[in-house]
Amino acid sequence: MNVVSISPGRPRLPRWEHWPVVAILVGTLGVWELVGDTNLLGQQTVPPLHAVISQLWADRSLYPGNIAATGKEAVLGFLIGNAIAITLAYLFVLFAPAERALMGLMIALYSMPAIAALPVLAAAFSANTAKVTLAAMMVMFPTLINTLLGLRSVDRAMVDVVDVFGGNRLTVMRRIRARAALPYLILGLQISAPAALLGAVLAEFVGGTKGLGVFMLNSLAQFNVARTWGAGLVATVLASAAFFVFMIIGRRIAASNAAPVVGLGPAMGSISGPRWRRIAALTAQVIVGVAVVIGAWYLFVDGLGLNPLFAKTPADVWSIITGPSAGRIWHAFGQTVPVTVAGLGGGLLAASAGAIVFVLLPSMERATLPLALVLQSVPLAASAPVLITIFGRGVAVTIIIATIVTFFPSLVTVVEGLRRVPGASVDVLEVYGASRWTTMWRARIPYAIPAFLAAARLVAPLALLGVMIAEWLATGTGLGGDMQNARFLVEFGIVWAEAAVATAFAVAAYLLIGVAEAFANRRFGLSGG
Amino acid sequence: MRPAIAAAVTTTTESQSTASPSPGAPISVTGVTQRFGLKDGSVTALDDVSVEIPSGGFVALVGPSGCGKSTLLRLIAGLETPTSGALTIDQSAPERARKTGQLGVAFQDPALLPWRSVSDNIRLPLQIVAPRKGFDVEAEVTALVELVGLKGFERARPGQLSGGMRQRVSIARALVSHPRVLLLDEPFGALDQMTRYRLNVELQRIWTERATTTVLVTHSVEEAVFLADTVVVMTPRPGKIRAVIDVPIARPRDEGTMRTDEFRETVDQVVERLYHTAE
Numbered sequence: 001m002n003v004v005s006i007s008p009g010r011p012r013l014p015r016w017e018h019w020p021v022v023a024i025l026v027g028t029l030g031v032w033e034l035v036g037d038t039n040l041l042g043q044q045t046v047p048p049l050h051a052v053i054s055q056l057w058a059d060r061s062l063y064p065g066n067i068a069a070t071g072k073e074a075v076l077g078f079l080i081g082n083a084i085a086i087t088l089a090y091l092f093v094l095f096a097p098a099e100r101a102l103m104g105l106m107i108a109l110y111s112m113p114a115i116a117a118l119p120v121l122a123a124a125f126s127a128n129t130a131k132v133t134l135a136a137m138m139v140m141f142p143t144l145i146n147t148l149l150g151l152r153s154v155d156r157a158m159v160d161v162v163d164v165f166g167g168n169r170l171t172v173m174r175r176i177r178a179r180a181a182l183p184y185l186i187l188g189l190q191i192s193a194p195a196a197l198l199g200a201v202l203a204e205f206v207g208g209t210k211g212l213g214v215f216m217l218n219s220l221a222q223f224n225v226a227r228t229w230g231a232g233l234v235a236t237v238l239a240s241a242a243f244f245v246f247m248i249i250g251r252r253i254a255a256s257n258a259a260p261v262v263g264l265g266p267a268m269g270s271i272s273g274p275r276w277r278r279i280a281a282l283t284a285q286v287i288v289g290v291a292v293v294i295g296a297w298y299l300f301v302d303g304l305g306l307n308p309l310f311a312k313t314p315a316d317v318w319s320i321i322t323g324p325s326a327g328r329i330w331h332a333f334g335q336t337v338p339v340t341v342a343g344l345g346g347g348l349l350a351a352s353a354g355a356i357v358f359v360l361l362p363s364m365e366r367a368t369l370p371l372a373l374v375l376q377s378v379p380l381a382a383s384a385p386v387l388i389t390i391f392g393r394g395v396a397v398t399i400i401i402a403t404i405v406t407f408f409p410s411l412v413t414v415v416e417g418l419r420r421v422p423g424a425s426v427d428v429l430e431v432y433g434a435s436r437w438t439t440m441w442r443a444r445i446p447y448a449i450p451a452f453l454a455a456a457r458l459v460a461p462l463a464l465l466g467v468m469i470a471e472w473l474a475t476g477t478g479l480g481g482d483m484q485n486a487r488f489l490v491e492f493g494i495v496w497a498e499a500a501v502a503t504a505f506a507v508a509a510y511l512l513i514g515v516a517e518a519f520a521n522r523r524f525g526l527s528g529g
Numbered sequence: 530m531r532p533a534i535a536a537a538v539t540t541t542t543e544s545q546s547t548a549s550p551s552p553g554a555p556i557s558v559t560g561v562t563q564r565f566g567l568k569d570g571s572v573t574a575l576d577d578v579s580v581e582i583p584s585g586g587f588v589a590l591v592g593p594s595g596c597g598k599s600t601l602l603r604l605i606a607g608l609e610t611p612t613s614g615a616l617t618i619d620q621s622a623p624e625r626a627r628k629t630g631q632l633g634v635a636f637q638d639p640a641l642l643p644w645r646s647v648s649d650n651i652r653l654p655l656q657i658v659a660p661r662k663g664f665d666v667e668a669e670v671t672a673l674v675e676l677v678g679l680k681g682f683e684r685a686r687p688g689q690l691s692g693g694m695r696q697r698v699s700i701a702r703a704l705v706s707h708p709r710v711l712l713l714d715e716p717f718g719a720l721d722q723m724t725r726y727r728l729n730v731e732l733q734r735i736w737t738e739r740a741t742t743t744v745l746v747t748h749s750v751e752e753a754v755f756l757a758d759t760v761v762v763m764t765p766r767p768g769k770i771r772a773v774i775d776v777p778i779a780r781p782r783d784e785g786t787m788r789t790d791e792f793r794e795t796v797d798q799v800v801e802r803l804y805h806t807a808e
Binding site: 429 | 603607608627628629630632633634636638639640642643644653654656657658702
């Protein structure tokens with residue numbers, strides 16, 4: 001990648017060579033073909049490459065309609081979600097109380113597993129609106145936090161200069177912040193474009209007659225493994241294309257090589273001061289957040305006048321959680337949580353090890369990081385059915401999906417964190433003859449701890465989503481499986497209660513990791529004293 | 530305060546003989562050219578530069594921004610390799626001096642590790658370059674903390690210090706390993722004038738005692754003349770050596786030195802060569 005920062009006065013790195021990437025890609029395809037031909041992983045698991053291609057060719061007339069249906073939902077959701085996210089980011093920067101009031105809700109919407117959101121949306125909207133809404137929900141958060149980060153990336157001194165010349169907050173916003181935020185905004189779009197596709201495909205899993213999601217699920221039910229893989233491949237290509245389009249735009253726009261590579265929005269509003277003040281402020285933020293979420297929930301159910309048979313209020317859900325069905329819900333919860341934690345932990349550890357190897361051996365990284373970037377953008381909805389064909393329908397598949405969902409975004413983020421060490425610090429270590437490993441151990445790893453935690457925070461909801469998708473598609477256990485059962489048996493109270501429990505868990509994980517991250521930021525001094 | 534510092538530096542000098550094989554390594558720069566590739570064409574940062582610095586010598590590089598003085602320093606540190614020409618430290622490649630822990634460095638950017646305290650930052654080089662047997666690391670760190678006037682701040686983190694204090698930590702870190710070659714890139718830039726003078730005097734004294742070969746990049750002509758045996762005046766685009774001026778002032782130098790006619794004359798001489806460049 002040519003986004004490595006080059007400290008001034010260092011000779012330019014040699015031009016990035018594409019051949020190692022091509023070699024690894026060709027190698028991967030070759031291994032795929034061989035594994036498929038020899039049935040190495042068992043019958044009907046990995047179809048050989050040529051079978052997938054010939055199935056794709058046979059299905060060539062089926063794809064355009066399905067792609068168009070999914071694409072329409074994804075694009076609409078992408079536009080609406082980003083419009084909301086960008087507006088909110090501007091509002092938050094101009095008017096801080098808005099952020100304190102709404103950030104909790106945004107975190108809850110991000111953390112809410114899409115699979116849990118779907119039945120809730122289906123209760124309120126027509127099938128098409130629900131799909132677009134889900135796609136919009138998936139894109140809002142990445143764009144919001146990255147745009148916020150960009151709007152705030154402006155030097156205090158730059159703002160002072162405009163102030164001195166008599167500019168007001170709007171001048172600062174227009175002349176400085178908006179421009180400074182551009183690379184970050186593009187980065188947000190780069191992350192959110194595949195997310196929109198994921199939202200649309202997931203929505204089709206749950207209901208509908210057309211689209212890639214429906215097509216994929218039907219092929220899974222028909223044991224047409226080659227078709228499942230083909231559809232997964234098509235979804236992957238679409239997601240990667242969207243990702244790369246924004247990546248190229250971002251490269252064009254970024255005037256300097258200071259452009260961000262991965263988005264790590266701040267954990268929470270930067271609160272400074274003595275410990276008790278930070279704790280008090282955080283508590284207040286959580287209370288306000290919970291209150292706003294509950295308010296928005298009531299507004300959603302009562303304001304839209306939803307049928308109480310399908311839509312449940314917080315009070316309804318509370319009575320279900322504390323009522324006779326409590327045992328069933330907590331049983332499912334108890335199945336989902338350990339698997340999520342295991343997948344998240346495994347994915348993070350593997351990603352950190354991979355990132356360290358990449359930074360120690362840059363040639364290795366040049367060869368494989370572009371592929372990691374692509375794989376990062378593979379929608380879960382595309383990979384989950386494919387992984388089910390390989391690993392079957394046991395608990396293992398849920399852990400594997402959670403690990404993979406965690407691995408790629410974390411890898412990219414931790415690599416960036418390890419690289420963030422100021423050039424002068426590395427120079428000082430090098431002058432004393434430090435080896436690469438010493439530099440890694442003494443400087444890079446500590447500098448990367450906040451990035452590691454940011455990655456954990458951002459992927460934790462994805463790990464839960466991955467587990468629930470797998471439970472719902474494959475194992476039938478846990479919250480994902482039980483929600484599906486409840487839906488089938490028209491137990492809408494259980495569906496809402498389990499959606500609420502899953503969301504509360506994801507939000508709690510997000511906040512806990514966020515607190516650890518804020519601590520690490522202070523401890524490792526990246527945000528000053 | 531004074532006697533305390535004197536005592537501390539005495540300890541320092543005693544352990545010197547055990548810390549490095551011999552004081553001061555000679556540096557030789559012969560016909561060095563350094564080009565950087567930019568997007569459009571290339572920039573010549575240094576053009577055929579030669580300098581000889583004897584063992585234990587003190588050379589100051591002065592010149593306007595962009596004259597390649599920092600580049601020259603980075604080349605001597607072995608952080609970059611020249612496009613053409615040769616550099617040696619003690620008759621071998623800078624790489625070797627670097628790998629064997631003979632260099633000490635302080636940049637304009639203090640480059641402190643934000644999670645380490647003042648003491649732990651100063652200690653860093655000794656965790657990379659293993660100190661010789663009998664070298665009292667703790668005493669050395671304590672002495673240096675005192676030397677740079679940060680007593681009482683040993684446990685503070687960089688984020689809690691002012692810019693000037695951070696720079697003083699970085700200067701202390703440069704001295705802790707008793708390097709044979711000390712490379713200083715504008716390390717006093719962010720200091721107030723008083724602290725700057727005081728540290729100039731202290732650095733001069735330490736250098737006299739240790740006879741470390743020193744290369745200092747600075748914008749201050751007074752500082753260059755006060756500290757160095759030889760002032761090298763450089764010109765930009767492409768970076769070349771315009772003049773090499775010997776400083777005839779006897780050592781030890783102290784606060785009084787700056788008021789002598791000799792000092793003023795040498796400063797004027799350097800300034801004249803610098804301004805001549807601008808025409």
